[in-house]
Amino acid sequence: MDFDFPEDIVIARQKASDFAKKEIKPEDARVYDKQEKFPDDLRKKAFELGIVDYTNPWSMLVTIEELCRADAGMGIAATVSLFGAEVIMLFGSDEQKQKYLGSVQTGKKIMGLAVTESGGGSDVAGIKTTAKREGDKFIVNGSKMFITNGSIADFFVMLVRTSSPDGKRHHGLSTIVVEADLPGFTKNKLSGKLGVRATNTAELILSNVEVPAGNLIGEEGKGFYYIMTFFNISRAYVAAQAIGIAQGALDRILSHLGNLAKSGRSEEITEEIQFLVADIATRVEASRLLTYKAASFLFQFKPNPTLTSMAKAYASETAVFATEKALEITGVSGITGDLERFFRDAKIMEIWEGTSEIEKLIISRNLLKEASEGN
Ligand SMILES: Cc1cc2nc3c(=O)[nH]c(=O)nc-3n(C[C@H](O)[C@H](O)[C@H](O)COP(=O)(O)OP(=O)(O)OC[C@H]3O[C@@H](n4cnc5c(N)ncnc54)[C@H](O)[C@@H]3O)c2cc1C
Numbered sequence: 001m002d003f004d005f006p007e008d009i010v011i012a013r014q015k016a017s018d019f020a021k022k023e024i025k026p027e028d029a030r031v032y033d034k035q036e037k038f039p040d041d042l043r044k045k046a047f048e049l050g051i052v053d054y055t056n057p058w059s060m061l062v063t064i065e066e067l068c069r070a071d072a073g074m075g076i077a078a079t080v081s082l083f084g085a086e087v088i089m090l091f092g093s094d095e096q097k098q099k100y101l102g103s104v105q106t107g108k109k110i111m112g113l114a115v116t117e118s119g120g121g122s123d124v125a126g127i128k129t130t131a132k133r134e135g136d137k138f139i140v141n142g143s144k145m146f147i148t149n150g151s152i153a154d155f156f157v158m159l160v161r162t163s164s165p166d167g168k169r170h171h172g173l174s175t176i177v178v179e180a181d182l183p184g185f186t187k188n189k190l191s192g193k194l195g196v197r198a199t200n201t202a203e204l205i206l207s208n209v210e211v212p213a214g215n216l217i218g219e220e221g222k223g224f225y226y227i228m229t230f231f232n233i234s235r236a237y238v239a240a241q242a243i244g245i246a247q248g249a250l251d252r253i254l255s256h257l258g259n260l261a262k263s264g265r266s267e268e269i270t271e272e273i274q275f276l277v278a279d280i281a282t283r284v285e286a287s288r289l290l291t292y293k294a295a296s297f298l299f300q301f302k303p304n305p306t307l308t309s310m311a312k313a314y315a316s317e318t319a320v321f322a323t324e325k326a327l328e329i330t331g332v333s334g335i336t337g338d339l340e341r342f343f344r345d346a347k348i349m350e351i352w353e354g355t356s357e358i359e360k361l362i363i364s365r366n367l368l369k370e371a372s373e374g375n
Helices: 005-021 026-036 040-046 057-070 071-081 085-091 094-105 224-262 272-300 305-330 336-350 356-372
Strands: 113-114 130-134 137-148 157-163 173-179 185-189 201-210
Touching: 005 057, 026 071, 026 224, 026 305, 040 224, 057 157, 057 224, 057 272, 071 336, 085 094, 085 157, 085 173, 085 224, 094 113, 113 137, 137 157, 137 272, 157 224, 173 201, 173 224, 173 272, 173 305, 185 272, 224 305, 224 336, 305 336, 305 356
Parallel strands: 113 157
Antiparallel strands: 130 137, 137 201, 157 173, 185 201
């Protein structure tokens, strides 16, 4: 057991922290949030400088943490342009990997993962978008909702129904790569979302979109399994986003309290506030340990979905707790400053890639299954 990161990851964290201090200024974060503007220059710079390095998952994890500590909207926008790549990496053909992954790994292209539909995101098996095989093509019809990078991505990994369920609702689903510029494919950018407003989110509408049959990822009918495998990876990165937000809130609380002490107002740092600071700091540290443990299993190709869901749910709830308490501690300065944005961003962590309720169902189902099998 060793709690120290190897030197290359310590360096990656420091590089990301320095980059965030220089490139994610609070005044810019306010503008990108208010205008719901995607920071593409920041994203490109992060790739050019090697801050975003998808060849090293630990480096990605600590980088996401440090960028979200500065600002979640900009931090996520700069690191999420490969969202869904693991589905191609794990299940795609060599040809698909060559065609699609190279350009996103260098930051030249942007991709997205399109699963959720307007009928509800938690019920993945209930998706209605269809892909009917006609000769050497799939004809895709339907729509997707709340898709990150939706109106800026070059292509999407999309979950579609390729055949009727044979009694089991999650059967008959497949994943295909759908390129964004195909005729019949419309994207409507969504605005007015609560948090992470610098990220791009869109509705996708597909009307008789012809996709080459060669774009099917892996085996037909295995899509549900591929997406669940993907979520067990991506949830570790969402936990890192949440830790970044919670740590960012703690930084701002400590800076506020430090300023009070410096200006001779220490008596305002009541015992209640001290207890809150201790509680937030402890939860942030506990979130980190849980996330790093889940990531350690994951990055050694021994994923532990129970741990990953625990990390995602706990870190998200810690982000919400830390940002809410930060507003209470800092009062007017927090509500009118950056902490109100942190508070809005934190709530998204409890929703995307599995709501906290869904994570808790996964945790308890896995534990109960083990118990019923006598483990
Ligand atoms: C900013 C943003 C970006 C997103 N990006 C993407 C993306 O790139 N790709 C993508 O595919 N999706 C994306 N999503 C969608 C996201 O994954 C869904 O919002 C999420 O899965 C929840 O689905 P829903 O919002 O439809 O809520 P619902 O599934 O309708 O759930 C509503 C409520 O009911 C609860 N609930 C649902 N089912 C159960 C159950 N069985 N037991 C107990 N409680 C339950 C939920 O916990 C929640 O509280 C994004 C969402 C947001 C907000």
